[in-house]
Amino acid sequence: MKLVPKHILVILAVIVGLAIFVNRQDAKYELATKNTPNLPALSQVKHVFVIFEENRNWKEIYNNLEAPFINKTLLVEGAFAQNYHNISTDLGALHPSEPNYIMAVAGKIAFADHTFINNDLPSAANSTASHDHLTYLLDNNNLSWKSYQEDISGNDCPIQKIENYSPKHNPFVFFQDVSGNPPSNNNTYCQTHIRPLGELQSDLSIGNIADYTFISPNMLNNMHDGSINQADNWLAKIVQMITDSAIYKTDTAIFITWDEGSGDINENDPIGMIILSPFVKPGYTNSTLYTHASLVKTIQEIFHLSPLLGLAVDEKTNDLSDFFYVR
Numbered sequence: 001m002k003l004v005p006k007h008i009l010v011i012l013a014v015i016v017g018l019a020i021f022v023n024r025q026d027a028k029y030e031l032a033t034k035n036t037p038n039l040p041a042l043s044q045v046k047h048v049f050v051i052f053e054e055n056r057n058w059k060e061i062y063n064n065l066e067a068p069f070i071n072k073t074l075l076v077e078g079a080f081a082q083n084y085h086n087i088s089t090d091l092g093a094l095h096p097s098e099p100n101y102i103m104a105v106a107g108k109i110a111f112a113d114h115t116f117i118n119n120d121l122p123s124a125a126n127s128t129a130s131h132d133h134l135t136y137l138l139d140n141n142n143l144s145w146k147s148y149q150e151d152i153s154g155n156d157c158p159i160q161k162i163e164n165y166s167p168k169h170n171p172f173v174f175f176q177d178v179s180g181n182p183p184s185n186n187n188t189y190c191q192t193h194i195r196p197l198g199e200l201q202s203d204l205s206i207g208n209i210a211d212y213t214f215i216s217p218n219m220l221n222n223m224h225d226g227s228i229n230q231a232d233n234w235l236a237k238i239v240q241m242i243t244d245s246a247i248y249k250t251d252t253a254i255f256i257t258w259d260e261g262s263g264d265i266n267e268n269d270p271i272g273m274i275i276l277s278p279f280v281k282p283g284y285t286n287s288t289l290y291t292h293a294s295l296v297k298t299i300q301e302i303f304h305l306s307p308l309l310g311l312a313v314d315e316k317t318n319d320l321s322d323f324f325y326v327r
Contacts, residue, residue, distance in 0.1 A: 042324045044279055045302050046251035049242055050295070051215045052104070052169065053231055054097065054224035057261040057269040058082070066229040069236040074256070074274050079284040079323035084273035085291050086260045087311070100259040100292060101171035105214075106133040107296040107310025119168045122159045124182035127174050134212065134296065135193070136177055137305040144210040147172055150197040150218040157190035159183045164218035164225070169259070170194065172214070200238070204245040211303065223258075239276065253277035253302075255295060255320075275323045284323055293317045 061067055062075075074080075087094045087103055094100055099109040099116040109116045111130040120126040138145045151165035152158040157180070158165065159173050172194060173179045180187040197217075203209055220226035221234035235256070242248050258271040273290060293311035298320040300308055311317050 042253075042279070042298070042302060042321045044251060045253045045277065045324075047209060047211055047213070047247055047253075048299055048302060049213045049215060049252065049254040050104070050299075051217075051235070051238065051254065051256045052101070052222070053217070053235075053256070053258045053272070054169070054219075054222040055260060055262050056223050056228065056258050056271070058084070058258075058272045059269060060262065061228065061272050064228060066227065067232040069232045069239075070274070073236070074239070074276060075283065077282055078254075078274050078276035079280045079282070080275070081270075081273040081290050081320075081323075082285055082287045083270050083289050084257065084294070085268070085270055085289070086258075087291050087293065095260055096168075097259050098168040098171075098174075101169060102174060103310070104257075104259075104292040104295055105135070105171045106130075107293045107308070107312040108132070116174065119166075121161065121167055122173045122179060122183040127176050127179070127181075127183050129176045129181060131175075131177055132309055133171075133175055134299060134305070134309070135172060135175070137300070137309075138212055138303065141303065141305060143212065143303055145193060145212040145214075146210040147194045147214040147216070148197040148200050149194060149216050150221065152194070152196050154191070154196040154199070156185040157183070157187040158194060159185060164220050166219060169216045169222070197238075201241055204241060204247070207245075207247060209245075209247050212299065243276070249278060253279065253324075255298075257292075257295065273320070275320065277324070279324050281323060281325055286322060288318055288322065290318055290320065294320055 061070060063071060086100050096119050098119045102109050102116045111128040111132065114128045135145045147170060149158060149165055149170050151163045157173065158170065159167055159179060161167060167173050173183060173190065179190045197215065215238065217234055221231055223231040239254065242254060254276040256274040261269050261271050294317055296309055297312035297317055300312060301319055
């Protein structure tokens with residue numbers, strides 16, 4: 001019988017030892033993977049754009065030939081909700097515009113010092129000293145924010161209606177920690193953070209984009225006074241501008257919604273919510289109930305902002321994470 005040289009035995013022992021080690025490491029990895037919860041790609045989002053349209057039920061938009069960009073591009077490349085609503089109150093669906101915009105940044109319309117129920121301009125009597133809203137939490141967490149409003153000059157804090165711009169579509173000016181106490185045209189913090197929409201393209205080109213960006217078209221481009229087709233063309237231009245940017249391709253999500261439906265307080269039809277991102281499931285939809293508080297909750301989860309605001313704290317308020325891939 002021929003003896004195996006010692007050096008070969010040593011090599012074989014090393015190989016066997018390595019195999020055992022690798023198998024153990026694989027077992028540890030599998031165990032760790034099983035014990036680690038799946039994380040939604042929501043956790044990869046670092047920049048958020050919110051775009052608001054106006055006064056249309058989803059059934060007026062979905063499959064409408066007057067909205068080819070929405071139906072043939074956004075709904076194919078993005079995801080959308082079938083059962084997204086503006087908040088219902090004891091009196092019915094929440095109207096008019098202003099309280100819906102407040103809801104979309106605060107998760108509520110009633111504060112200790114004021115309840116928003118109309119479309120009045122920001123003033124001492126129609127504003128709140130509360131810090132319970134997204135931009136205050138963003139500031140406190142060293143995160144940036146900016147609102148782009150179409151048709152404002154950028155030379156003041158836009159608390160007055162001008163041309164086709166209306167403050168009721170700009171929720172931030174109703175918070176005194178943004179616009180002053182009382183709200184003032186001369187507030188420099190407000191002027192710095194609320195800018196003309198015309199600056200968006202140059203900001204995108206140089207990468208000067210806030211963590212949280214809110215965009216409001218003017219009254220002609222938001223389906224309020226103009227047509228669905230006009231707003232669809234406007235959306236195509238603005239969304240393409242964002243998706244062409246380097247920042248979109250790395251870590252961005254765009255949320256497009258409507259403030260309210262076109263009916264009165266007795267209607268309860270869904271409004272639109274479309275999400276576009278490198279991390280969403282293309283063409284995906286569901287029938288889960290969502291509201292503007294769902295948008296607030298989702299943004300707070302993306303940026304790890306606490307405490308949860310208004311109805312976002314309610315366990316029945318679903319976030320929008322289902323539209324994103326799980327990695």
